[in-house]
Amino acid sequence: MNLEEETKFLIKKYNINANKNLGQNFLIDEQVVENIIEAAKISKEDVVIEIGPGLGTLTNKLLEKAKKVIAIELDNKMINILKDRFLLYNNFILVNEDVLKINFEKLINEQNIEKNTIKIVANLPYYITTPIIMKLLEEKVPAKSITVMIQKEVADRLTAIPGEKETGAITYCVYYYCEPQKIMVVPNTSFIPAPQVSSEVITLNVRNSTPVQLKDEKRFFQIIKASFMQRRKTLINGLANSGIASKEQIKEVLNSLELPENIRGENLKIEQFAEIANRL
Numbered sequence: 001m002n003l004e005e006e007t008k009f010l011i012k013k014y015n016i017n018a019n020k021n022l023g024q025n026f027l028i029d030e031q032v033v034e035n036i037i038e039a040a041k042i043s044k045e046d047v048v049i050e051i052g053p054g055l056g057t058l059t060n061k062l063l064e065k066a067k068k069v070i071a072i073e074l075d076n077k078m079i080n081i082l083k084d085r086f087l088l089y090n091n092f093i094l095v096n097e098d099v100l101k102i103n104f105e106k107l108i109n110e111q112n113i114e115k116n117t118i119k120i121v122a123n124l125p126y127y128i129t130t131p132i133i134m135k136l137l138e139e140k141v142p143a144k145s146i147t148v149m150i151q152k153e154v155a156d157r158l159t160a161i162p163g164e165k166e167t168g169a170i171t172y173c174v175y176y177y178c179e180p181q182k183i184m185v186v187p188n189t190s191f192i193p194a195p196q197v198s199s200e201v202i203t204l205n206v207r208n209s210t211p212v213q214l215k216d217e218k219r220f221f222q223i224i225k226a227s228f229m230q231r232r233k234t235l236i237n238g239l240a241n242s243g244i245a246s247k248e249q250i251k252e253v254l255n256s257l258e259l260p261e262n263i264r265g266e267n268l269k270i271e272q273f274a275e276i277a278n279r280l
Ligand code: SAM
Pocket: 022, 023, 024, 025, 026, 027, 051, 052, 053, 054, 055, 056, 057, 058, 072, 073, 074, 075, 078, 097, 098, 099, 100, 122, 123, 124, 125, 126, 128
């Protein structure tokens, strides 16, 4: 049976109606599965945290290659299938929870996992791509890399160079913590049911040291978020409206950095945002 036949078989056997609200688009392309595993460079030393295992397509391959797989799935129907398929594996841990509510630190401690062995791999539920990535980064989940399938449009934003086209607040956050890498574009025909958008696999390689030095990390991200909240506004208006600082204070900092007073957040390089945050 190939992957498409196997997926259709499982869908029929367990009487599954893919739940759109949970972003359920199941992978049926063997080559894409191989490429994800290869991009994540999974070895027997790695503990993989998989988000949204669904019917277990990626999980199956990950269990073969990794030391341990911790799979986090919200949908009870999927949980039953995953239990049937993999509960006899002694390297499989199934967590029935909402990934956005998971306490990763507690999970990692409870499972006694060495921090430098963790890799995150997922075909993510697209409706919560950004909150999941932000949670992993902001909570500093101690992963070596994050290899995920996401919408192509979001992949462009996550892998852009900050200050160039297609950036958003998340571009700076990703770049601060990781070196992003595009792996492959995946057509919608690689899934059942086919999503309406194209997808892309990316790897975020977590940096050992940050690319800019900050006095206050929290303040830095607060400033970036505020300046993207009101996209069409100048940096001065965006930051002043969010109560970060007064217009005069921001003008002074921009002048000291020889930046034009009408500059917008999306035109700033990460080094410039860092300087502004350090001076404000
Ligand atoms: N990994 C499978 C595959 O590649 O075929 C399924 C991927 S599907 C795009 C996303 C999966 O995430 C679904 O199984 C869905 O039930 C699960 N999911 C959705 N929201 C979730 C949440 N908040 N927490 C954990 N899992 C979630």
